[in-house]
Amino acid sequence: MAFDAPVTEITAAEQTVLCRRFGFSELRSHQIAAISAMSAGYDCLLTVSTGGGKSEAILGAKLLHPERGVHVQIEPLRALQADMLTRMKALGLRVELLNSDLSAAQFESVLSKVQQGTVDCLLTTPEQLEKSRVFQALNAVGVGFLAVDECHCLVEWGGEFRPAYDKIGTFIQHLDKRPVVAACTATLAPDAEKHVRKSLHLRDPVRVCGSVDRPExxxxxxxxxxxxxxxxxxxxxxxxxxxxxxxxxxxxxxxxxxxxxxxxxxxxxxxxxxxxxxxxxxxxxxxxxxxxxxxxxxxxxxxxxxxxxxxxxxxxxxxxxxxxxxxxxxxxxxxxxxxxxxxxxxxxxxxxxxxxxxxxxxxxxxxxxxxxxxxxxxxxxxxxxxxxxxxxxxxxxxxxxxxxxxxxxxxxxxxxx
Incomplete structure (x- = not known):
């Protein structure tokens, strides 16, 4: 596991708190690295094999620092959104889902909860971030962390199939208070990594690489x-x-x-x-x-x-x-x-x-x-x-x-x- 990090690891006490929340006996090294980086205010670019616990890696900083603002997580597919919704709720987080399935009334209800400060995590798609009402609500309350899951989609889907992917970086830049940004996936070749860094306007991200090996x-x-x-x-x-x-x-x-x-x-x-x-x-x-x-x-x-x-x-x-x-x-x-x-x-x-x-x-x-x-x-x-x-x-x-x-x-x- 490569950890190109200028930050100090989260404390043993913090690791214990997270293990208790996640139901783990211990955190994996790449999880500690990603959580430490985000907790210290650094952007993070994380690649870890499927099943390697990247969901916990990108949620850990929010759990340790709930006061920093809403955690916004971008998921490309409904199946991913449904799985993350279940995981976040199991962690005791107040989570809302914002996608095209919502009626106008449901859409407004979610944004109202965001503005009232009763939402810890917002699961959404890049297309929703293009809406002015969504930007206004999130900008008003403050985004502490923003995670782009399956960030290889920026390369595979951006522009050609889902243009909104190419505009996530613009959304981040226009916020009054810039959040800590995490981009994560299981597969990211070096040439694609450059594209992700540029598209999301990542600022000197801490690079965390789990092994690509899946010996099983x-x-x-x-x-x-x-x-x-x-x-x-x-x-x-x-x-x-x-x-x-x-x-x-x-x-x-x-x-x-x-x-x-x-x-x-x-x-x-x-x-x-x-x-x-x-x-x-x-x-x-x-x-x-x-x-x-x-x-x-x-x-x-x-x-x-x-x-x-x-x-x-x-x-x-x-x-x-x-x-x-x-x-x-x-x-x-x-x-x-x-x-x-x-x-x-x-x-x-x-x-x-x-x-x-x-x-x-x-x-x-x-x-x-x-x-x-x-x-x-x-x-x-x-x-x-x-x-x-x-x-x-x-x-x-x-x-x-x-x-x-x-x-x-x-x-x-x-x-x-």
Whole structure:
């Protein structure tokens, strides 16, 4: 864990207070580092693997210093907002949610509570920060801490898909009293880090890096159909590989199968249901109520297979995901590791399998284009999958960490899987 910090650690007594609130026996080193930095008034840029406790790391300073003002937390998806709402309430925080689901009356009610000083934490989206009423209410009461969760979305979604992401920094700059700003995610390559720092106007942020390693996840990749060019035969091999790994993924956990297109989501889920699997298709075209139903089933049932596009599972606090399958090549190393990292949050063994064919590259190139940063990242992913080098070593290097030793259990280290 790297901690580039000019600050003093929070005291042992403060750590004890936080452990009691969180229900921990002790804080992890990166949590102490982030909380210490924010408590001392420094911005913080935190990267820590999924399941590493980043939620507690960015809430700790607020718990220690409730007098400093509202804690505003930006979450990109409703599932993330719902999970954080539950976590914050469990900590005894007075929390409100501000998103597009609210009626006009509910919207005004939340802002009224903020202005009355009865809100500790406000969960919201970047789009809500663009509204003048939201700015006025928060500026009047004072924002003590502002956290941008899943800050890789600034790079992946800013400007092109969700322009409001590019305006978070402007919101921060216009506040009369600048808050302590924290940006956090599980995946942030060095080039993306520069973008996040600039976009949010971070002031000499303390950089806290947890290890990218997830030794409980065995990473497997298979280049299928190396001698095949007929799409039906390639698909047949994908399904055969999927069938084989589903046989022994374990009865005590759940599975997510990621697909690159909506058509593939429906095809794979239908194929699984025909073979007796409890499979659900999840994609953007579903109604909100249907998405909520599927998410609830996934959280509450042990053995269910979700076939989905990339966003499903982001921030979802489900500990017993035992298997992640990528039915085709992901879009980037970040995309691959974000999805893969959703397995094994309970620390128990899990597996990730990528089933890729050389034709997947051309399919993805149609999605991202054949030039620019996204295309270069697609090229990097192809090299990652085809290089034959230990996946753990490649990930460490990509995310700016020492290469270290081979993991000895990925498919490049051990070929008999």
């Amino acid at each position: 996840i065995r990473q497997l990749a298979v280049e299928i159909g190396t001698d095949l060019t007929v799409s039906d035969l390639i698909q047949k091999e994908r399904y055969l590989r999927l069938k084989n790994i589903l046989k022994d993924y374990g009865k005590d956990g759940s599975v997510i199968v990621y697909c690159s297109t909506v058509k593939q989501v429906h095809d794979v889920s239908a194929w699984l249901r025909c073979r007796g699997y409890d499979a659900e298709a999840f994609c953007a075209e579903l109604s909100r109520s249907e998405k909520q139903r599927i998410q609830h089933r996934f959280r509450s049932k042990k053995r269910v297979v979700i076939v989905a596009t990339s966003a499903f599972g982001m921030g979802m606090d489900k500990p017993n995901i035992r298997l992640i399958v990528h039915m085709s090549m992901p879009l980037s190393i970040e995309d691959y590791w974000q999805k893969t990292g959703r397995a094994g949050r309970d620390g128990k063994k899990a597996r990730c399998l990528v089933l890729w064919h050389k034709s997947d590259f051309n399919t993805n190139a149609l999605i991202v284009g054949r030039s620019g940063k996204k295309y270069r990242k697609l090229l990097q992913l192809r090299e990652f999958l085809s290089s034959g080098e230990c996946f753990a070593q490649q990930l460490r290097s990509y995310f700016g960490q020492p290469k270290g030793k081979p993991c000895h259990h990925c498919s490049n280290c051990k070929h008999n899987f």
